[in-house]
Amino acid sequence: MRQRTVLAVLLAGAGQPIHPDVLIDRVWGDQRPSQVRNSLHTHVARLRGLLGRLGDDPPRLVRQPAGYLLDPRVATVDLHRFRALVAAAENGGSPADQAGLLRDAIELWRGEPLDGMDGVWVDECRDLWQAEYRDAVVRWAGLEIGLGRGATAVGVLERLAERYPLVEPVIDALMRALHAAERDPEAMDRYERLRRTLADELGVDPGPGLQQLHQSILRGELGAPVVAVAAQIPVGVTGFVGRAAHLDWLQEPAEITVVHGTPGVGKTSLAVRWARAAVDEFPDGQLYVDLHGFSANGAVTSPAAALHGFLEALGVPSQRVPQGLDDRAAMYRSLLAGRRVLVILDNARDAEQVRPLLPGTPTARTVVTSRNHLAGLLVAYAARAIAVDLLDETEATKLVAGRIGADRAAREPEALREMVGRCAGLPLALAVLASRIALRPDAPLAVLAQELCEDGNTLDALASDDPAIDARTVFSWSLHRLSDGGARLFRLLGLQIGNDISVPAAASLAALPMSQTRRLIQELLGAQLLSETRPGRYAMHDLLRAYAGELADEEEGTAACRAASERLLHHYLHVSHAARLRMTPIYHYLTLPDPVPGVQVVPMADYEAAHIWFATEYPVLAAAVGRALDLGLSSVAWRLSWAFSKFEQQRGNWQDRLEGGRLVLDAVVRDGDRTGEAHIRHSLAVAYSRMGQADLARGMAEEACRVQQEIGDLPGEALTLTTLAMMVQRTGEPALSREYYERSIRLNRQAGNPVGEGNALNGMAWLAYTVGNFEEAVEYGHLALEALTNQDFLLGRAATWDTLGCAYHRLGRLENAVDCFQRAIQYFRRGEDPYYLAASHIHLGAVLVDRGDPEGARVEWTQAEQQLSELEHDRVAEVRRRLADLDRPVVPVAAAPFGDNV
Structure with a gap:
């Protein structure tokens, strides 16, 4: 028996290679022996021997990469001859020709298909082939009746009715044939037998079509039975774009077609588009069901539920729908036998979900959409596969433009292209995007494009009102x-x-x-x-x-996500530290933990590269501090916050510094990190000072200094002393300021920190300038430049040249002052510090006024006004007053301290 089944599987393949695993599954199923492949090879070898005896040119059984191929002449296999004749009848010709082809097909039938064999595959094929035979007989009988030869079909139909006593299309055809043979009593008797059996076994009555036929025969006015015609195809998508080749492929004849592709790619839209255009080809009805095969909530439509809906659509009252899946499938196939019906099975999960819903009649057409290939249908039923791809940029843009209006799309093509590009070429996402745009007809597309990428939007923001659609899918x-x-x-x-x-x-x-x-x-x-x-x-x-x-x-997983976040934070920490050292090498003493494995640390070539990196990454860095705090990594948070604080100061983002710094301070104090506490207190002191909160600034700096003394941080203490010196200088305490500067200079020398020393010496120079000791200011200024020689500290040198310029100006040495300010402007420009660059322009303009060059001063102050306006700095009002009255004697503007703030 197994050898016969192997031969049957190969013959049923219609000349297609059958993989050994498929052969094994179909022949042995779950009953396979331990050495099943050896058994298969034995059967194949025996079959080759038997086939070799069949004449001079026998069929060949060969092994190919795809499997075993038996290459018989299709016309010699009764199944394939039967199907070819039925297909030829379906393709047209006169009714007589069709009837003749179907009669030839029916006469090929010789009892039970695959007789003597068993197994799941055998049973499925037997049921399928018998259904094909039944449908062919019903159709042939209808043609014979139409040709006035109904009596010739009675015998065949009676034998068929014995096998299918409850299949109404068979009983319908038999009653019509008996009526045509003038055997109405027998037709009535056949109906009565069906009615009693349905009532006794199922508790239902015959269908409305058969009841109408019964009444028509009784009244002697036989006409076409009234049959419920379903029309369930959904409304087509407005603005359907492209897919011309796919529509052509769907139009090609195929009993079952599988349309597969990425979710949201438009499989359903394609199937519905074609179905609505082809509806006239299926006059007996069009059925549609969404099987929810990949529904987000897991609510998959069962085959039983789908069949219940189909049966109701076909006119079966709800109370007459059988309870079991097999019974529903049998009634469904019986109702569709011989009818020209279209069935759309949308969003199928797998072949198992689809099989019970197949009409099983060659007169019906089934289109299945799925994200899977449904290979089981392709193999078992020779289904045609159509793959649907993503839309290209042109088609995607056309889809959205068609829904929002061509004029609106044409006004801002770049913005539209940007939004379309974010939808990955998926029609579903594009359709939802178009709906969002259409709901805001007055909003520029550029604004909508910006909103689409801003934080705060969620997956739900692009969801459709249709609960079956979800962007995640x-x-x-x-x-x-x-x-x-x-x-x-x-x-x-x-x-x-x-x-x-x-x-x-x-x-x-x-x-x-x-x-x-x-x-x-x-x-x-x-x-x-x-x-x-x-x-x-x-x-x-x-x-x-x-x-x-x-x-x-x-x-x-949580652990892997945390590790990835830590790697990212270490990347930003180490690169921002390297960038700050390029901008302000005074902080070279700050130590970092080694980067965790996997971190990429990018070197900084020079000051300009560092500034560009900070300008690019600043929004990310501020958020990174928050991420570090969320993960409990306060040691990373404070070092990162400190690393970009200088860039923040240059931009004048004092409020950001205060808000972020206070959060970091709370964390390091809570964790007992004294070094972190001192650094963050220092940065907060600078911010409070710039915000005009002198008492808070001084208290924060003094506390930072105290902590640094306790932990022995000499460079840090020296830097904080310089900051304190500037603060008390502003509050009118020059003696205390000088003391702080001197202590800072000593500590920097002790720590071997020439950059910090030069910074403090410049502070001493500025202190001397503010108390009127201009010669001393020049002396300390040159000492500062000497300390900064060969040090990559552009802003330190810029600040010192500005201090010298102010001192020379007050000494009346205007040419020296102009030269110093021009040097300061050059360094500040290279250092991209717009605030202090503006200050040096103000100072240079004051010198030019004293030198009798008001137009030169206007140029400098205009540049300062532009820079301060961009910074939205309150000092811009002072510059505008000077520009408004250049004829009035001008006293040089007192510059802001240039210590750590530079």
């Missing part, structure tokens, strides 16, 4: 196109800090080499899951990022 199936490494990087990018990320930061996040990270980023860009906002900077829109973060939590 859209993104999840874009991920399936990625490599394992690409998918992992996508997940980890959900943990990124700030709006965008660099390659080194992403490499640190994933603990990967830079070269591999670049390749994976290119993969994400190709999948439209990441966008390059500017050269070397990459971002996800808010929905993708939120989804990636969810996946990171679920798939990477």
